[in-house]
Amino acid sequence: MGQSAENKARAERNLSNQSKLFVPEPQFRPGDTPDYSHISIPTNHSPNRPDPLCDAHDTVEHALKLIRVLRFNGETEGEWKPDLSADKMREGLRHMMRTRAMDERMFTMQRQGKMSFYMKSTGEEAVSVGHAMALRDDDMTFPTYRQQGILIARGASMKEMMCQVLSNSGDPLDGKSIPVLYSFKKHGFFSISGNLATQLIQGVGWAMAEAYKNTDGIASVFTGEGATAEGDFHYALNFASTYRAPCIINVVNNQWAISSFQGIAAGRGETFAARGTGYGLATLRVDGNDMLAVYAATKWAAERARNGGGATIIEHYTYRKEGHSTSDDPSKYRPENEGDVWPFGDPVERLKNHLIHIEEWTQEKHDALAEELKKEVRETFKAAEAMGSVANSTQLPDNTMFEQVYETEPDHLLRQREMFKGEIG
Amino acid sequence: MGQSAENKARAERNLSNQSKLFVPEPQFRPGDTPDYSHISIPTNHSPNRPDPLCDAHDTVEHALKLIRVLRFNGETEGEWKPDLSADKMREGLRHMMRTRAMDERMFTMQRQGKMSFYMKSTGEEAVSVGHAMALRDDDMTFPTYRQQGILIARGASMKEMMCQVLSNSGDPLDGKSIPVLYSFKKHGFFSISGNLATQLIQGVGWAMAEAYKNTDGIASVFTGEGATAEGDFHYALNFASTYRAPCIINVVNNQWAISSFQGIAAGRGETFAARGTGYGLATLRVDGNDMLAVYAATKWAAERARNGGGATIIEHYTYRKEGHSTSDDPSKYRPENEGDVWPFGDPVERLKNHLIHIEEWTQEKHDALAEELKKEVRETFKAAEAMGSVANSTQLPDNTMFEQVYETEPDHLLRQREMFKGEIG
C-alpha cells in the first residue's frame, strides 16, 4: 500500500467506528444484578475417580467437569469422598476459620495504618487448607500470596506471620519483603515472589531434584487463573510433562485477576484444567469451596506424583470474595453482591454444615470456636505489634538492607555500607 | 534437614547412581537401524472435514489424527481433497522443485565459502508452498527460516533472495542480517527474527490489527515444533483465543530441533496440534509431506479466520531431511538413513506421482523441469554473485551499518559515524 492509500485508509477508519476486534467482557458490571443460574451445579456431583496411575488421557473429561463431595444440604456424595475422620475435618474447619480470622484482623489493622499492605484469602480457604492437609508436611509448596492457609494448616507461628506483615523486629525476613510474601522453608513453604507465575517452573525444578535425589518428595505449585497467561505457566506444564516431574500444578480460579474477569485469561478455553490436556498431563477440576473435594483431588494427584505417574494440573474453581488487596476497591468493576450470590457457597459454611449434619459439630461449638480464634488473633497481634510496625517504628536496623544480597558482602557493598553510615551521621 | 544430615544425604547420592529423573530419548541414534513401522499410516486417510465455522470443540479429534489427501500410489482420497486444477497442482510442484533447487545450490555455494551460512527446507517444501497457495497473497505470513517456499510461491525474485544470502550490494537488507533471515513486506513475508518463536505473538497482534481495521486480511504464523516450548507460543495461543484473532498458527513438526528429537518439546503430549485444545482453538493435524492436504487444511483455517471464526492451530507433520543448517552434522545424533525410511515419503515425489497418475504429468517432463530449474538457479546465482559475496567483497559500504537503527540518526550515532570515519582513515 502506498503512502496516500494508507492515509486514505486511516482517514476512513477515523470516520467509521466499525471494528471486528473482539474483546471479551464479564457478564455483570457494577449496577447489574448478577445471575449465575446458568452455572450448572450437577446434583450427582462429580466425574468418576480413576486410578491415580491411570493414563493422563483418562482424565480429559475431568478437566471439563467438577469434582465435588459436599452437597449444600450437608450430605456427601460420590466416588471422591475422602476417608477423613471427624477429628481431621474439625481440624480443617479450624484451620480455615483461623485463616479467615487472621485475614479479617490484618485487613482492619492495615486500614489503621499498622502495615503498608495486606491480601486476604476470604472465600478461598478450602483450597489452601484442604490442599495442605492432603500433602505431607515436607512436600514443598510454591504458593502465591493467597495461600496463607497452607502455613496455618502446617502449624506455622501466627505471630511470626504477623511480624512479617508488620515488617518488624520479629519478621524472619528482616523487613526486606512486602507483607504476605512469606518464606518458611521449615514449613515447606517456598519464598513467595512478587512476580506472578515465576515460581511455577521453579517448583517443577524442585520436583525434578526430588526425582533426581531419588526421594519420594513432591512439589506443589500455585497460580491464580489470571497469571496462567505468563510464559512460566507454559514452561511449567511443558517441563513437568517432558521430565515427568513429581508435582502438582494448581490453578486457583477465583474468577478475578484484580479487575479482569477470568475470561480475559481463559479466552475461548473451556476451563483452566483443560490447558493441561495438550501436554499429556492429568487434569482435574474441583469445586474449590468444598474442602473435602480439594482434599480428595490433592490426595489423588499427590499419590500419582509420588508413585512416578508425573504431574497433575488441578483447577480449583472458587471465588475471590473480597478486594484483590488492601489497595483495591472491587465495587469499581463488579457488582457489590456478586460474592454473595456466587452459587458455590462459602467453604467454611459448607464444611460446618456437613459436620453438623453428621452430628460431629454444633452451631454453638462453631460460634465458640470463632470467638476463641478471634481472641487468639487479637492477642497474637498485640504481641507481634509490640515488636514494631510501620505505624511508628519497625524496630529494624536499617543496615540489614545490605545483608543477604550475597552470601558474603562484596567490597562494593561494604563501601556503600560505609557511605550510608556517613549519611545517617 | 540440618547441615550434617544434608551432607550425609549428599554422600549417599554420590555413592549410588540411582535416580528417578526421567529424561526422554529418541528411538534411534547413530548406529541403529530406524524402524518406523509403528507409525500407522491410516488407509482411509483422514478425519472428516467439518464446517470451517464449527465449534472449536468439534476439531478435538483432528488434533490427534492426520489429514491426508495423497495416497502413495498416486490416488487421492477423503473429504479434504481440495478443488485444485491440474495447472495449479503443476504450479505447486514447480514451486516445490524450485525451492529445492535453490536450497541445493545455496548449500553447495556455502560449502565453497560464498556465504557465511545457509538453511535448507528439503523435505518440507509442501508445507510452505501448499500453505502459501491456499492464502491470499496479501495475507501476512510470519515465517521461520524454513519457509522460503512461501517466497518462491509468491513470486519473489530469486535473485534478490540470493543477494540476501550473499549479503551483497543487491541485498535489500544491506547485509545487516545473516543469510535466510529475509524480509519481504511486498510479498506478505514478515522480517524473520533470529530469535525463535518471538514472531508468533507478533503475528497475532498483526491479525488483531486487521480485525480492528475491519479488513478481511489474516495473518499466518510459523514455528518449528522445538520452539513451541518458548513462552511466545503460549502467548500466541492465549491472545489468539481471547481476542479471536483472525490467524493461523502453524507448528512445523519436522521431528528435530537441531539435535533434539521432538519428544523433548512434546513431553507426554500426544501431538502439537493438541496444544491448542485447552485454549479453545480449532486444531488440525496434517500430513506435511502431502501438498494437497496442507493446501486443504490451510484453506479451511483461512476461511475460518476470515469469516470471524478465530484462530486455528495446524500441526504440519513432516521430517527435516537434512542438517539443521550448514553448521550442523546430523549424523552425529541420528541414523544416517532415517530420512530415507521416514514413512511419509517425499513431498515432491508424492505430488508428482499423483499428477502422473491422473495423466497430467510425465517423468520426462519432470526431469526436464528439474533440469530447467537447475539451470535457472545456476544462472541466477551467477548474476547475484556478481554483486558481491563474503568470499571476496560484499560490495556493501560499511557505514550502512549506522542506518535504520532509528528513523533519523540521533546525535550519538552521528558522532560514532565520525569516529568510524576517522578509524578507516
Added chain:
Amino acid sequence: MAKMSMIEAIRDAMDVKMTEDRDVLVFGEDVGYFGGVFRCTAGLQEKHGLHRCFDTPISEGGIVGIAIGMAANGLRPVAEIQFADYIYPAYDQIASEASRLRYRSNGDFTAPLTIRTPVGGGIYGGTTHSQSPEALFTHISGLKTVIPSNPYDAKGLLISAIEDNDPVLFLEPKRLYNGPFDGDHQKPSVGWKSHELGEVPEGHYTVPLAKARKITEGNDLTILAYGTMVWVAEAVVKNMGISADVLDLRSLLPLDLDAIVESVKKTGRCVIIHEATRTSGFGGELSALVQEHCFYYLEAPIQRVTGWDTPYPHAQEWAFFPGQKRLTRAVKTIMKAA
C-alpha cells in the same frame, strides 16, 4: 490551561491522541473498564470504545508482542506494563524485537509503539514495586527511553512518544503521579494543582524527545537528574542556597548531551543522581560522557548519588531512597574538593 496531576496529564495525552488518530489503541493489565491500577486510563474505554482501550491477559511478553504486530501493521499501540518491575517477561520482545525490527528488515517493517510503565519507589512497594530499570533499556540500540518529572512534560513527551516512528519506553515515576516529591516523606504531600508545572495546556502539544530542561540555573555546580530525583535536587539546591544548574534530562536515549556539556563546562562540577541501583546504572554512562567531553573543565570528581546495590527493601525504604541527605553530602564533598 488546566490544572492536572501527572496521572491526568498522561491520561489526557492518550485521550488527545485517541481522539485525533484512530490508529492509537491503549491496552494492558486492568487498563480497560477499571482504568488501570494507577487510574491512568480511567474513562478511556468508556469514551473511545471497548476495542480501543482494553484489558489484556497477565502476560507482559504477550502485551508487547501484540503491540509490535499491530505497530508493524500500521497502528500506534500504547501498551501499559503495570509496574516496571514486571517488564522483564517482555524484555525479549522489547530488546530483540521492537528495537530491532527496523534494523534487521532495513526499514521494511517498523514498530512505532509506546510502552508506558511506572517506576521508582517511595510507596512502600518493596523489591517488586519500586524498581528503576532504565539502564537496562538505555543499552538497547533502536529503543528510546523517556522519563518525565511533571505533568506538563508528561503529556507533551507522551504525545511525542506516540507520534514517534520508533519504539519508545515511557517511564512514569509513580511517586510523582499526584505531586512533586522532594524525598522528605514526613512532610505533608502537595499536589500538582498547586505547582506551576501542573499547568497543562488542553489539546495537542509536544515536548521534544531529546531535550533536557533546566530546572534551576547557577554557576557552581551541575546536577543531572531525572524522574523523582529532579525534585530532590531542586530541594537540595534551594535548602543549601547554592548556585546550581539542575538539569532534568527527560530523555535518556537519545540524550541531550549538548545541554549537559554546556552546563558542566560552565560549572566545572557535576553530581549525578538516580534512584536506581548504583553499579551499571545510567549514572555510569552519564559520568563517562561528562568526563569524556568536559575533562579539562572538571574541578572535582564527578559524584554519583544513587540507590544502593541491593534490591529495594520494604521496611528500609527511606534508607535506600537517595534523598536530600545523600545528595547534600555529595554536594558538600564536591564543593569542598579542589
Added chain:
Amino acid sequence: MAKMSMIEAIRDAMDVKMTEDRDVLVFGEDVGYFGGVFRCTAGLQEKHGLHRCFDTPISEGGIVGIAIGMAANGLRPVAEIQFADYIYPAYDQIASEASRLRYRSNGDFTAPLTIRTPVGGGIYGGTTHSQSPEALFTHISGLKTVIPSNPYDAKGLLISAIEDNDPVLFLEPKRLYNGPFDGDHQKPSVGWKSHELGEVPEGHYTVPLAKARKITEGNDLTILAYGTMVWVAEAVVKNMGISADVLDLRSLLPLDLDAIVESVKKTGRCVIIHEATRTSGFGGELSALVQEHCFYYLEAPIQRVTGWDTPYPHAQEWAFFPGQKRLTRAVKTIMKAA
C-alpha cells in the same frame, strides 16, 4: 599439565565437578547426546549418565526456572543458554528470581546455580549470534558476572562459579573458544595448544571470582579489558611498543576495583575496551569508577573503545568489531593528551 582449548577447559571444569559432586547437573538446548552446538558438553552425558547431562526444551526461561528450583533444593545446576543473544526470555528468571531469592527470603532459600552462555562476535553471526549483554547483568544485585579470556581461567573460574553459593552468569567469548584472537581476522588463526594459557592443570583448581589478572605490565597507560578484547589490547600494546598495564578483569561483578585503581594511579591514563554497544555498556561503569577513585591522578580523559550503538551487523562485522585500529587510535589520542 594438559594442553586444552577453551572448549575443552570448560568441559573439563564440568567433568571435574560432576565427578566430585553428584549434585552437579548440566543441561540446556542440545547439550545432552550431541554435546552442545559448541561441543562444550561433549561426552558428559555418556560419562555421567542421561539424568545428569541432558537436553531441554527450547525455553530459556524454563531452563533457568528449573535450575533455580533445583538449586534451592540442594543441587548445583549448570545451565547452558545456547547463545547470549537468546538469554532474554530468561531475563525475568535471572533478574527477578535467581538474583533475588536469597534477599527476599532473607537467606531462607538460595540459588547456587551457574548459567553458561557464549558471547561476542567474530564468527559472522549477525545481530542474533554476536551480542555481549554483560551490562544488562552487572546492574543486577545478587548476581555475579564472570568472563574468562583463556582456557586456564575458564576452567578455574567455572569451578569457582559452580562452587559459589550465589547465582553466577558465566560468559564465554565464543571467538576465543579455539584460540586467542587479536581482532585481525585475516591472519591465520592460532590454537590454544600453542599458547601458554592453554596449559591447564588436570583435576580441581580454582581461580577466584573477584580478581583481575595483569596480562602485560607497564607505566604509561592502563587498558581495562575482558573477554576477546584482552587479546586485542595485548596485540596493540605489543605492536605499538608502549609500556602499559593490560588488566583482564575476568570478573565484572564483583569487580577487582583495587587492581584497577592501583594501576591507574600509577599510569595516569586509562583506556577501557569492550565489544558491547557503547551507551550504557559496562565501560560506562568502569569509567565512572576510575574517575571517582583516580580523579587527581588522571592526565587525560578516560577513553572508551567499544562496539557501536547499533545491532551487530552481519556483512559489516569487522567495521563494528572494536579491533586494533580503533584501540590504537584511542591509545594515540590518550598518549598525546596533556
